[in-house]
Amino acid sequence: MSNRLGQMLPPAGAPRDLAMAQLANSVGDGAFVVTSALFFTRVVGLSTAEVGLGLTVAWLAGFLTGVPLGNLADRRGARGTAVLLALLTASGVGAFLFVRSFAGFLIAAVVYACSQTGLTAARQALLAGLVQPAERTRIRAFLQSTVNAGLAVGALLGGIALRFDTETAYLTVFAIDALSFLIAAALIRRVPSISTTIRVKGEPRLAVLHDRPYAVLALLNAIMLLFMPLISLVGPLWIVTRTSAPSWVVASLMIVNTLGVTFFQVHIAKRVKDLRTAARSVRYAGLAMLAACGVFATTAAHLSPAMTAVILVIAAALLTLGEMKLASGAWEISFGLAPADKQGQYQGFFGTGPAIARMLGPALLTTVILGWGPIGWIVIGALFLGTSCATGPAVRWAARTRAVKEDATPSLVEENVA
Numbered sequence: 001m002s003n004r005l006g007q008m009l010p011p012a013g014a015p016r017d018l019a020m021a022q023l024a025n026s027v028g029d030g031a032f033v034v035t036s037a038l039f040f041t042r043v044v045g046l047s048t049a050e051v052g053l054g055l056t057v058a059w060l061a062g063f064l065t066g067v068p069l070g071n072l073a074d075r076r077g078a079r080g081t082a083v084l085l086a087l088l089t090a091s092g093v094g095a096f097l098f099v100r101s102f103a104g105f106l107i108a109a110v111v112y113a114c115s116q117t118g119l120t121a122a123r124q125a126l127l128a129g130l131v132q133p134a135e136r137t138r139i140r141a142f143l144q145s146t147v148n149a150g151l152a153v154g155a156l157l158g159g160i161a162l163r164f165d166t167e168t169a170y171l172t173v174f175a176i177d178a179l180s181f182l183i184a185a186a187l188i189r190r191v192p193s194i195s196t197t198i199r200v201k202g203e204p205r206l207a208v209l210h211d212r213p214y215a216v217l218a219l220l221n222a223i224m225l226l227f228m229p230l231i232s233l234v235g236p237l238w239i240v241t242r243t244s245a246p247s248w249v250v251a252s253l254m255i256v257n258t259l260g261v262t263f264f265q266v267h268i269a270k271r272v273k274d275l276r277t278a279a280r281s282v283r284y285a286g287l288a289m290l291a292a293c294g295v296f297a298t299t300a301a302h303l304s305p306a307m308t309a310v311i312l313v314i315a316a317a318l319l320t321l322g323e324m325k326l327a328s329g330a331w332e333i334s335f336g337l338a339p340a341d342k343q344g345q346y347q348g349f350f351g352t353g354p355a356i357a358r359m360l361g362p363a364l365l366t367t368v369i370l371g372w373g374p375i376g377w378i379v380i381g382a383l384f385l386g387t388s389c390a391t392g393p394a395v396r397w398a399a400r401t402r403a404v405k406e407d408a409t410p411s412l413v414e415e416n417v418a
Contacts, residue, residue, distance in 0.1 A: 028180030030154020069118030070348020121348030129194030141269030213398035286388025293381030
């Protein structure tokens with residue numbers, strides 16, 4: 001058991017400190033996800049419409065600030081920026097303990113979403129600066145495995161709060177969430193700092209916004225990330241309203257997903273070593289997600305509750321496989337195609353995918369899947385497959401543009417010297 005645990009942890013030093021930092025705040029995130037809806041309605045006193053509007057606005061703000069905050073990490077230092085944003089995230093969560101109005105909730109939610117998005121970009125930049133390029137995807141897989149273990153623990157804490165269903169229980173969970181980001185800030189502060197970059201005169205302040213191939217890849221990744229609402233929202237709604245499975249099967253989606261990523265993400269990421277294998281991994285992700293959607297579609301038939309439950313577990317396993325394949329490929333693509341001195345802003349841009357999925361996914365997927373039924377599942381599966389197949393050509397396009405820039409640089413230097 002201890003040997004297995006050791007295999008799940010990254011090497012000692014900066015990678016392990018980063019993993020422990022993400023473990024800390026993922027415990028808080030897990031508890032937040034499970035309890036936030038009831039906390040905001042029962043404790044804060046908001047309507048469900050107010051909660052939905054507030055979170056949509058907040059994640060829109062997070063989407064817009066990801067690149068500037070990533071650029072701040074490049075210019076001012078990734079470690080210091082990550083520590084600051086972890087502290088700001090803690091303050092946003094802490095504010096939820098005291099706000100009792102929509103305006104206060106909205107301000108706290110915006111701080112939380114912006115800080116979370118920026119923190120992700122700063123941590124990615126820090127990882128890129130501390131780890132050799134050949135090791136980044138592997139170390140990122142260790143971190144993702146750790147994150148899922150933390151989410152499982154956090155979800156358990158949230159489940160305990162739901163069991164008591166009291167204001168004190170919810171307040172305790174949110175206090176733990178705020179504390180988790182303070183612990184994360186302390187752990188990030190332990191890792192070495194990395195060098196900052198100086199903007200070249202005449203260069204765009206946010207160069208990533210002018211990098212069209214990278215923008216296309218970020219968009220394709222955001223579309224693939226629509227699998228996230230499938231697990232957290234649409235899948236559970238489908239199970240409860242359109243299948244004969246018992247309601248407890250809803251929990252199996254998260255259990256299969258969390259355990260799958262925790263134990264197998266590192267192993268799957270080992271197969272991704274360069275941009276070519278990364279594109280192939282994303283393509284396999286599309287196939288797995290199409291298969292998962294197809295399996296989900298069959299559960300609309302009149303099957304026995306037990307048979308339906310088994311089929312849903314298979315669908316969850318296929319979706320989890322797709323998630324792990326996608327993550328492994330996306331990490332290599334996002335790191336490998338970003339300039340070394342602009343990892344912060346590039347990771348901030350690529351990292352807007354989850355915010356887009358959270359903003360647009362629920363409305364789109366509930367309309368298509370719950371509205372169209374099994375055909376809707378097949379349409380979404382086809383969307384995943386088509387997007388994954390488009391990733392390979394987009395990666396080759398991006399790689400060519402970088403090769404042209406690198407080939408052009410020496411001639412410019414020679415011309416200046418002459």
